[in-house]
Amino acid sequence: MTTIPQTPAGLSITAPLQEGYAEVLTPEALSFVAELHRRFDARRRELLAAREARQARLDAGELPDFLPETAHIRAGDWKIAPLPRDLQDRRVEITGPVDRKMIINALNSGARMFMADFEDASSPTWENMVEGQLNLRDAVRGTISLEQGGKSYRLNDKVAMLLVRPRGLHLPEKHVTVDGETMSGSLFDFGLYAFHNLHERLSRGTGTYFYIPKLESHLEARWWNDVFTLAEDTLGAPRGTIRATVLIETILAAFEMDEILYELREHSAGLNAGRWDYIFSYIKKFRNRDDRILPDRAQVTMAVPMMANYSKLAIQTCHRRGAPAIGGMSAFIPVKNDPAANERAFEQVRADKEREATNGHDGTWVAHPGMVGLATEVFDRLMPGPNQIDSGKQADLNVTASDLLTPPGGTITEGGVRTNISVGIQYLAAWLQGRGAVPIHNLMEDAATAEISRAQLWQWLHHGVRLDDGRTLTQDLLGTLFEDELGKLGPNFAQAGRLFKDVATRSPLVEFLTLPAYGQLA
Ligand SMILES: CC(=O)SCCNC(=O)CCNC(=O)[C@H](O)C(C)(C)COP(=O)(O)OP(=O)(O)OC[C@H]1O[C@@H](n2cnc3c(N)ncnc32)[C@H](O)[C@@H]1OP(=O)(O)O
Numbered sequence: 207m208t209t210i211p212q213t214p215a216g217l218s219i220t221a222p223l224q225e226g227y228a229e230v231l232t233p234e235a236l237s238f239v240a241e242l243h244r245r246f247d248a249r250r251r252e253l254l255a256a257r258e259a260r261q262a263r264l265d266a267g268e269l270p271d272f273l274p275e276t277a278h279i280r281a282g283d284w285k286i287a288p289l290p291r292d293l294q295d296r297r298v299e300i301t302g303p304v305d306r307k308m309i310i311n312a313l314n315s316g317a318r319m320f321m322a323d324f325e326d327a328s329s330p331t332w333e334n335m336v337e338g339q340l341n342l343r344d345a346v347r348g349t350i351s352l353e354q355g356g357k358s359y360r361l362n363d364k365v366a367m368l369l370v371r372p373r374g375l376h377l378p379e380k381h382v383t384v385d386g387e388t389m390s391g392s393l394f395d396f397g398l399y400a401f402h403n404l405h406e407r408l409s410r411g412t413g414t415y416f417y418i419p420k421l422e423s424h425l426e427a428r429w430w431n432d433v434f435t436l437a438e439d440t441l442g443a444p445r446g447t448i449r450a451t452v453l454i455e456t457i458l459a460a461f462e463m464d465e466i467l468y469e470l471r472e473h474s475a476g477l478n479a480g481r482w483d484y485i486f487s488y489i490k491k492f493r494n495r496d497d498r499i500l501p502d503r504a505q506v507t508m509a510v511p512m513m514a515n516y517s518k519l520a521i522q523t524c525h526r527r528g529a530p531a532i533g534g535m536s537a538f539i540p541v542k543n544d545p546a547a548n549e550r551a552f553e554q555v556r557a558d559k560e561r562e563a564t565n566g567h568d569g570t571w572v573a574h575p576g577m578v579g580l581a582t583e584v585f586d587r588l589m590p591g592p593n594q595i596d597s598g599k600q601a602d603l604n605v606t607a608s609d610l611l612t613p614p615g616g617t618i619t620e621g622g623v624r625t626n627i628s629v630g631i632q633y634l635a636a637w638l639q640g641r642g643a644v645p646i647h648n649l650m651e652d653a654a655t656a657e658i659s660r661a662q663l664w665q666w667l668h669h670g671v672r673l674d675d676g677r678t679l680t681q682d683l684l685g686t687l688f689e690d691e692l693g694k695l696g697p698n699f700a701q702a703g704r705l706f707k708d709v710a711t712r713s714p715l716v717e718f719l720t721l722p723a724y725g726q727l728a
């Protein structure tokens with residue numbers, strides 16, 4: 207264990223400092239994140255309180271709509287700042303957690319971009335978060351390497367462009383306090399990464415690029431814009447050095463896409479249609495309504511009207527503002543030792559990427575290096591230019607509030623209930639052991655997909671839905687299915703099973719499952 211020579215006044219770290227940690231937790235870097243905390247944390251907490259107030263109004267029956275007070279922004283003729291050259295062609299973006307091997311493999315994968323994820327693909331153990339910063343520091347400098355399992359990992363000559371996703375506004379970094387207050391995970395991740403890498407990247411002729419998760423309003427985008435501005439000023443970098451792509455992955459943000467781009471216009475790199483959190487958010491925001499119940503997760507595809515409408519609206523909005531609209535993540539990953547299932551997974555991804563490219567998306571996400579070639583082939587074929595910003599696709603689209611809000615039809619099945627239970631428990635068990643992205647039943651699962659599993663169970667139980675076989679989902683029936691699925695997994699899953707059952711059944715619905723789960727993480 208090492209210690210930090212000098213911790214800035216007011217900042218404390220209550221976690222072990224392993225070998226090397228002091229290289230990123232320097233007194234100067236910690237002073238910078240403490241400054242971010244002092245300038246922005248009270249406002250962050252106000253924004254979280256505003257989310258609660260909005261939820262109370264939704265619980266009382268209000269429905270979201272496009273905001274009257276920002277109609278002038280939607281009607282106005284403005285664009286985001288011109289895109290830097292290295293963000294103009296983003297046809298395939300791979301994502302993954304911030305561990306050393308994954309970073310090297312993702313940068314070498316052949317994808318144009320790599321989103322290194324401190325958020326839903328990472329379990330936020332102290333080690334994962336600090337070592338992620340060390341790994342990214344080495345990745346930015348081109349020196350990252352690893353010897354593991356008899357293999358040598360080094361960067362290729364040509365690597366993907368790096369984008370970094372800090373934790374969402376709701377997540378704390380519980381091992382760091384400033385003036386006695388727990389730090390925000392967003393500011394910790396953003397601040398350390400920007401402090402250590404912004405100038406290095408500038409000296410290599412590039413900017414510092416982020417993905418921003420789970421925003422619920424343009425006021426939250428304004429907060430991030432102010433954070434970016436302060437970081438550029440404090441670190442002495444030109445305005446616009448930082449560029450951020452915002453995930454439109456909450457039902458509320460879908461009504462404020464123009465406003466979000468506007469707030470961030472000096473720092474914006476476009477929007478991304480984050481489908482998994484979007485589904486979760488829809489369930490969560492309308493938790494009290496029995497007219498917004500979703501069918502089995504497998505039936506809520508991007509082809510159902512509410513999902514198609516939202517992704518097309520993202521394309522229309524972005525292109526009007528000179529911004530890229532990146533598509534989302536198909537959860538299918540290559541299947542080992544089963545050629546037929548593997549072929550089906552590739553077909554699913556192909557269909558998803560063809561739909562996105564045809565609709566006008568400017569790029570897409572893949573979860574696994576094995577899917578990079580396929581997604582590249584689809585976008586090369588259907589997107590001959592670097593992007594589709596000037597293609598005119600979706601220019602005549604007219605999406606109403608009702609088009610975004612009307613749930614799809616479909617069924618709720620015992621199989622759907624069982625899958626949600628089993629996948630949710632398996633995912634949480636992995637998360638509690640420090641893994642935030644896991645393959646389960648040949649699908650990529652991360653915190654967002656696990657949130658769908660538990661929020662669906664909650665919604666179905668709360669509203670006593672009828673299954674397709676005619677039975678009502680009661681406490682008793684859910685309890686029986688829970689015990690059965692847990693029994694199949696075995697005693698090693700007891701802790702995750704208890705936690706998952708709690709977040710899937712407790713009322714009122716827990717805001718994010720990662721909040722109580724973080725309490726159980728080292
Ligand atoms: C809803 C959202 O927010 S989506 C975005 C967040 N989610 C993610 O980023 C998930 C990204 N994907 C992953 O983490 C992984 O693909 C998983 C966990 C789903 C599966 O990983 P594994 O079980 O390791 O897959 P598999 O065994 O097939 O991997 C084969 C190789 O590819 C590598 N690999 C797999 N996925 C990735 C990835 N996303 N990035 C880099 N390398 C990867 C593995 O490290 C392994 O490398 P190795 O041969 O050198 O050991």
Ligand SMILES: O=CC(=O)O
Pocket residue numbers: 326453455479480481482483484534535654
């Ligand atoms: O972050 C992406 C999503 O789909 O959620």
Ligand SMILES: [Mg+2]
Pocket residue numbers: 326419420453455480482483654
């Ligand atoms: Mg998400």
